[in-house]
Amino acid sequence: MSRIAVVVKGYPRLSETFIAQEILGLERRGIPILIVALRKPYDPFIHELHRQISAEVMYLPEYVKDDPARVARAKLWAEKQPTFAAAKALFDADYANEHNANRQRRWAQGCVFAHELPEDITWIHTHYLHTPCSVARYAAHLAGRGWSFSAHAKDIWTSEEWDLRTKLDDAAWGVTCTGVNAQHLKSLSANPDKVELVYHGLDFEGFPLPSDTPSTRDGTGEPVRILSVGRAVEKKGYDDLLHALADLPETLNWHFTHIGGGELDGALKTMADGLGLSDRVTWRGAQPREEVIKACLEADLFTLPSKLAKSGDRDGLPNVLMEAQSMGLCCLSTEVSAIPELIIDGKTGLLVPPADRAALSQALAELIAKPQLRDTLGRAASAHVRKNFASAPGIDHLAEKFRKVL
Numbered sequence: 001m002s003r004i005a006v007v008v009k010g011y012p013r014l015s016e017t018f019i020a021q022e023i024l025g026l027e028r029r030g031i032p033i034l035i036v037a038l039r040k041p042y043d044p045f046i047h048e049l050h051r052q053i054s055a056e057v058m059y060l061p062e063y064v065k066d067d068p069a070r071v072a073r074a075k076l077w078a079e080k081q082p083t084f085a086a087a088k089a090l091f092d093a094d095y096a097n098e099h100n101a102n103r104q105r106r107w108a109q110g111c112v113f114a115h116e117l118p119e120d121i122t123w124i125h126t127h128y129l130h131t132p133c134s135v136a137r138y139a140a141h142l143a144g145r146g147w148s149f150s151a152h153a154k155d156i157w158t159s160e161e162w163d164l165r166t167k168l169d170d171a172a173w174g175v176t177c178t179g180v181n182a183q184h185l186k187s188l189s190a191n192p193d194k195v196e197l198v199y200h201g202l203d204f205e206g207f208p209l210p211s212d213t214p215s216t217r218d219g220t221g222e223p224v225r226i227l228s229v230g231r232a233v234e235k236k237g238y239d240d241l242l243h244a245l246a247d248l249p250e251t252l253n254w255h256f257t258h259i260g261g262g263e264l265d266g267a268l269k270t271m272a273d274g275l276g277l278s279d280r281v282t283w284r285g286a287q288p289r290e291e292v293i294k295a296c297l298e299a300d301l302f303t304l305p306s307k308l309a310k311s312g313d314r315d316g317l318p319n320v321l322m323e324a325q326s327m328g329l330c331c332l333s334t335e336v337s338a339i340p341e342l343i344i345d346g347k348t349g350l351l352v353p354p355a356d357r358a359a360l361s362q363a364l365a366e367l368i369a370k371p372q373l374r375d376t377l378g379r380a381a382s383a384h385v386r387k388n389f390a391s392a393p394g395i396d397h398l399a400e401k402f403r404k405v406l
Contacts, residue, residue, distance in 0.1 A: 210328025
């Protein structure tokens, strides 16, 4: 039976449960998959989801210097293919716009991908419109396969417009996970109908329903447990959160726990120390989903103060918010990107303007002191997310599209 090649930047990755969830869901619907990754894993753990996925994984050389002989063989093979001239012309046009080593590396990876592509692969589907898409596109043209994409967040908002337009017009079809994304990509495409909104949603198996005995902690006795899960990168807004926590009234007792690794990990710890928060903050680093679920069950309040990074990068619709809400954990986040598509302010959580530290601190203080409000918002959130953001409809839709090309 034929298979679909699913291209990802790295595999497995702790921060991409939504991709693992989708791959597993497609396998369970009878879609055979080959995972093609541009780099090997570097996370210290994997999720239970990854253990359930049976797909074979092909790792491409992350850099040409990693395996120059493999790259040379692939390029020699590519030059002999009847598809070479047309595929090389696509790369040359891209290289004229982005004249750097990164673009050359993607062409090399695309050659390796096409050269080693098993004959039973009938379609190529790439996650992200930036580097993985470049590789998938070159390989698809060299190998004579059709291709499609799933677009998410950083790949959309940090890519050059010419690059997005080129890929949108070349792909057979594509999906994206938020209404904000879909509107933007449709505006760039010569054929807007080829871009569809398909929410990732959540497979609620393994996520407990809200507790029958809600927390009564109100900051006057035992500390209210505040949790956030996310990479330590600019767009997550953890610098704003630390300052907001430092500005809370001294009379409130609370403790903040962060789960996730990232490039700003050391800087954030230093910032917390400088703000006098060391005794009230726990940094747990990257953790598997099972530990995230356990932490949510022990927490009173979840916060994710997302904002626009200077590069234009931003969150899409963070899975961690859906996960926390599904368990009835009250969420405080920001009015950025697609988060308002998930959280209805004042009904299923609270939203404040992004990068507004004063508003964030005020909302934190209110939710710390009002356990009944947290419980009301958390229960409403669980009902809302379980009704409107299940993963099954989106995966069903993708499976049907893939069946047509298998």
